[in-house]
Amino acid sequence: MGRTLAVVGGGVIGSMIAWQAARKGWDTTIYERDPAESASWVAGGMLGCMGEARPGEDTALDLARASARRWPDLLTALADPTIVVATDTVLVAADTADAHELATRADYLLSRGLAMKPLRGRDIRSVSPGLGSSVRGGYLAPGEGAVDNRALLRALRTAATQVGVTTRTRHVTDLDDLDADQVVVAAGVGAGRLWPPAAIRAEKGEILRLRRPPTAPPPPDNVIRARWRGRLVYLVPRADGVVVGATQYEVGVETDPEPRAGGVADLLTDAIEVMPGLAEYRVSEVGGGMRPVTPDALPLIGRLDERTVLAAGHGRNGIMLAPITAELVVDHLDDTVDPRWSATLDPRRFT
Numbered sequence: 001m002g003r004t005l006a007v008v009g010g011g012v013i014g015s016m017i018a019w020q021a022a023r024k025g026w027d028t029t030i031y032e033r034d035p036a037e038s039a040s041w042v043a044g045g046m047l048g049c050m051g052e053a054r055p056g057e058d059t060a061l062d063l064a065r066a067s068a069r070r071w072p073d074l075l076t077a078l079a080d081p082t083i084v085v086a087t088d089t090v091l092v093a094a095d096t097a098d099a100h101e102l103a104t105r106a107d108y109l110l111s112r113g114l115a116m117k118p119l120r121g122r123d124i125r126s127v128s129p130g131l132g133s134s135v136r137g138g139y140l141a142p143g144e145g146a147v148d149n150r151a152l153l154r155a156l157r158t159a160a161t162q163v164g165v166t167t168r169t170r171h172v173t174d175l176d177d178l179d180a181d182q183v184v185v186a187a188g189v190g191a192g193r194l195w196p197p198a199a200i201r202a203e204k205g206e207i208l209r210l211r212r213p214p215t216a217p218p219p220p221d222n223v224i225r226a227r228w229r230g231r232l233v234y235l236v237p238r239a240d241g242v243v244v245g246a247t248q249y250e251v252g253v254e255t256d257p258e259p260r261a262g263g264v265a266d267l268l269t270d271a272i273e274v275m276p277g278l279a280e281y282r283v284s285e286v287g288g289g290m291r292p293v294t295p296d297a298l299p300l301i302g303r304l305d306e307r308t309v310l311a312a313g314h315g316r317n318g319i320m321l322a323p324i325t326a327e328l329v330v331d332h333l334d335d336t337v338d339p340r341w342s343a344t345l346d347p348r349r350f351t
């Protein structure tokens with residue numbers, strides 16, 4: 001078999017695949033229509049394993065843990081100190097119902113061998129001093145950090161170029177037009193247009209970037225994930241401020257990223273209650289993006305035919321899942337994939 005590879009999509013999934021495939025000797029080209037429209041560009045950058053866990057979603061947790069184990073080596077290889085922005089996560093709650101939901105999640109994680117540390121009263125404020133008075137309690141998820149997704153994308157692009165990956169600006173409409181021995185479709189919510197049976201829906205999310213003026217309190221050192229009167233809001237530190245995310249609701253169409261006023265209002269209200277010092281920050285970006293979600297909250301990773309591999313549908317956790325995804329895709333290309341994952345993530349499982 002020849003070793004030329006075309007990757008459609010230059011988000012975090014396509015870029016990570018292209019870099020890893022080229023490191024394994026594939027002569028790789030990325031075809032990307034517009035990187036600014038990718039979910040990877042707007043995302044918060046949390047590497048959520050415990051924070052994204054849902055009771056019952058055991059396989060999703062196993063996949064996230066497998067990916068979490070691969071992050072340290074990848075970050076060492078990328079050698080860019082601006083990528084990592086936090087190394088721990090604090091999960092907090094507002095009212096009794098929120099606290100109950102968090103406790104249920106902590107119990108579930110413990111049953112799967114992952115312990116979060118309970119934090120109450122003074123403890124929680126010593127870990128994260130800027131939290132507001134409505135924060136009752138929470139948990140520390142040690143070692144669960146975050147990356148600056150834009151720094152990551154730039155570093156991936158640089159690393160890929162260094163191992164020979166070429167990037168072409170092109171809107172791919174027919175995979176047969178691509179001059180390559182093998183093709184990987186990593187087009188996020190766009191994957192369904194290239195392989196229509198793909199069980200991918202679009203879940204919209206609004207997200208804000210706030211910049212800290214010199215006189216305002218500093219951003220948190222950790223990721224703060226809040227369950228806030230039934231809603232979710234998270235704060236992810238950046239060198240110049242904080243990312244506030246993110247709403248989530250299905251819209252069912254491929255692209256409708258324009259932020260809704262109501263979503264933005266909810267995020268600002270909740271974020272300022274969680275960390276009152278943010279009221280002084282400047283709103284430098286109001287963004288929206290489309291998460292590619294699947295019916296079982298697991299991505300679609302696997303062969304469609306002898307020439308084509310699909311890697312899409314990473315939902316809320318695609319940045320986190322990029323390392324394990326790239327490894328599985330390269331294993332599919334080389335015909336060495338672990339049978340457990342090839343069956344579970346088979347893209348045809350809903351068709």
Ligand SMILES: Cc1cc2nc3c(=O)[nH]c(=O)nc-3n(C[C@H](O)[C@H](O)[C@H](O)COP(=O)(O)OP(=O)(O)OC[C@H]3O[C@@H](n4cnc5c(N)ncnc54)[C@H](O)[C@@H]3O)c2cc1C
Nearest residue numbers: 009011013039040044045046172188190205289318319320
């Ligand atoms: C608001 C928000 C916050 C998020 N926060 C987090 C987070 O904190 N942590 C986390 O792990 N995940 C997060 N996610 C989810 C994460 O962003 C996605 O799961 C991930 O980015 C998906 O990556 P991808 O490469 O598959 O898709 P994308 O990043 O969407 O990239 C797909 C690329 O393919 C290109 N493309 C599509 N069709 C074609 C075509 N026909 N021809 C050429 N190019 C094409 C698009 O232009 C796009 O650039 C968030 C998502 C959103 C929306």
